[in-house]
Structure formats: structure tokens, C-alpha cells
Amino acid sequence: MAPKTLKYPPRVNLAVRPTPLQYLPRASERWGRGKRLWIKRDDLTGSTLSGNKVRKLEFIAAHAQSGGYDTLITCGGIQSNHCRATALVAAQLGLQCHLLLRGDQPEELEGNYLLDQLAGARISCYPAKRYFRELDALFEEWEAYYAQRGQRALAIPTGGSDGVGIWGYIAACEELSADFTEHGIPSANVVCASGSGGTQAGLTLGVELHGLPATIWAVNVCDDEAYFIDKVNEDMADVYARYPDLPRVSAQPRVLDGYVGQGYAKASEAVFDLIAELTRLEGVVLDPVYTGKAFQGMITELDAGRFDDCEDLVFVHTGGVFGLFPQAGGFVGTETDAAVNDIATE
Numbered sequence: 001m002a003p004k005t006l007k008y009p010p011r012v013n014l015a016v017r018p019t020p021l022q023y024l025p026r027a028s029e030r031w032g033r034g035k036r037l038w039i040k041r042d043d044l045t046g047s048t049l050s051g052n053k054v055r056k057l058e059f060i061a062a063h064a065q066s067g068g069y070d071t072l073i074t075c076g077g078i079q080s081n082h083c084r085a086t087a088l089v090a091a092q093l094g095l096q097c098h099l100l101l102r103g104d105q106p107e108e109l110e111g112n113y114l115l116d117q118l119a120g121a122r123i124s125c126y127p128a129k130r131y132f133r134e135l136d137a138l139f140e141e142w143e144a145y146y147a148q149r150g151q152r153a154l155a156i157p158t159g160g161s162d163g164v165g166i167w168g169y170i171a172a173c174e175e176l177s178a179d180f181t182e183h184g185i186p187s188a189n190v191v192c193a194s195g196s197g198g199t200q201a202g203l204t205l206g207v208e209l210h211g212l213p214a215t216i217w218a219v220n221v222c223d224d225e226a227y228f229i230d231k232v233n234e235d236m237a238d239v240y241a242r243y244p245d246l247p248r249v250s251a252q253p254r255v256l257d258g259y260v261g262q263g264y265a266k267a268s269e270a271v272f273d274l275i276a277e278l279t280r281l282e283g284v285v286l287d288p289v290y291t292g293k294a295f296q297g298m299i300t301e302l303d304a305g306r307f308d309d310c311e312d313l314v315f316v317h318t319g320g321v322f323g324l325f326p327q328a329g330g331f332v333g334t335e336t337d338a339a340v341n342d343i344a345t346e
């Protein structure tokens, strides 16, 4: 039996919590094959802070404050949701923020990148090749740079995924537990997107720690199954290394591979169509980088009988709306675009 209350590390209240667990009646009809489809609305954790990263940042920010750090350094793609959330959290707490972004400096101020700028983050852009080759060294250089100036900079890994950040989703399982009780869900399969693995790691460990009758599945949006199994195990080992009093449980990562498509942040026309269809059916907007692919993975696996062991299926909406706008061009020429043009010419 899992303990009733876990002792959490310090946490700064930043996210709007609890988020709703919402039933999707028309999506259940459309894709559910007799199952009930639910969505955990972590796209509602805030306005500009929306999405999954703020749950991790609640614990990371507390760690930064208690460690006397005055600057947060983190990294990601140009349209990184994690970088945007970190920049805004830093502004909200009066900390400095420095983002190491992968890619050439964009010409357009748009999406997450615009919000990074508004939040006053310092931004360094590195071409992808150099970024992948030198990321660790870049973090070290900048940490040393701030140290020389008498500042203390905390290096936050990609996606905030480490033994501190994953507490955000260990804690989210306590919320899910209350959601299951409230909505009469006896047991469920739970599906999320995996990009840096922290959400998956927190959920995978969290369901065991909280004794939640749920199986966690993650659809990878980059790399492959082997990569994410290693990464999730690494994050779970890190949480035990940092918090040795955490009760020992066995937790097994499960990855649904095969939905990356052409690559990270490259969605197929089918994913854009699916985003549009879910929006029309339920008024819920997914993104092309993470949640659109994860939802596609979930309904494809559902069709193939993957989730036949229980009647309820919960999709974790991890946010990402600001990454949708810079990819609006993905809808051009799709069914959605055709439908819009029909109406316009009637």
C-alpha cells in the first residue's frame, strides 16, 4: 500500500491548480469504441504560464530560492514552451533568466519567442549542430560567467526534467486521484506526450507512490522508445538520489513509439486535421509539436486494442498553444482550410 500523504519538497505556488478533468462526450463517440475519453486540462494551468512546465517549475523555483540562486539558465528550441514558462516564472519571482535556444535567431517575434522577449529574458541562439554538440559546455560557460559577476545561476535541464522538476507530476497524481474519485473512474489508462521525459517520469512514479489505479503511457515526439525508457529511469533515479526518504516503489516506463513522423516539431497533415477535428468537436485545442501527435498516437493505439483492459482513457493535455500560432501554415490546404474557403465563398 502506498502512503496516504507524501512529503513534498518546498514548492512555490505558480500554477492554477487543480486543473479540471473533463469528459469528452463527442470525442468518445468518435474515437472511443465504447470507452470513456477524458482530458486532464493542464493547458489551463495559467494564461501565459499554461501547460505542463509550470508544474515542474513550482518545485524548481523553490529549489532556486532556497539555494540562493538569482538567475535561471535553461535551454530548448526557439519555440520552447519550457523556456517561455521559465522566463515568465523568473519575471514573476524577480529572478533573471537566460535562455540558450537551439536555432538561428528568428526574424519574427512570435509565439513563445515573443513571450520570452516580453518577459525580459536574455537570449542566446545557437545553430542546431553547435547546440547539440556543446550544450553542456555552454551551460558551464554561462554559469561561470555569472559566478564571476557575483551572481548565482541555476542550470535547469531541458524541459525542467530532473529529480526536482518531476515532483510536479508526482504531485499531479494526487490531483488525478481526487479526479478519479469525483468522476467515478475505477481505473484508467493515462496518455501523455513525452519530449524530455519529465512529465512521464513524474506520472509513472506518482501513480505508484499515490496508489492510483492507472497505467501511464507516453507518446514520444522525438527520439525513440529506448531513449525515453532510459531517460525516464534516469529522472526517477535522480529523484531518489536527491530525496532518499521517498518510499521505494517499482515503476515501469511505457512508451508508445511510432508517432514522431518527419521529426520533432514536424507534424503531418493528418495531425493538423486531427487538431482541427477535436477543436470542432470539443472546443479543446491541441498543438502540432506535442499534444497533437500524442492524441493521434492514443486513438491509433486505442483502435488497435492497446487499452482494452479498462473502460476509461485519460489524455493529459500538456498545453503548447503558443506553438500552434507559428505553425498556422500547417492548416493551409487541409480539410479545415477547404471548409473555411467554402464558407467564405458561399
Ligand SMILES: *Cc1c(COP(=O)(O)O)cnc(C)c1O
Pocket (backbone or CB within 6 Å): 051, 052, 053, 081, 082, 159, 161, 193, 194, 195, 196, 197, 198, 199, 200, 287, 290, 291, 318, 319, 320, 321
Ligand atoms: C514540454 C512539453 C511536453 C513534454 O513534456 P516533457 O516533460 O518534456 O516530456 C508535452 N507537451 C507540451 C505542450 C510541452 O510543452
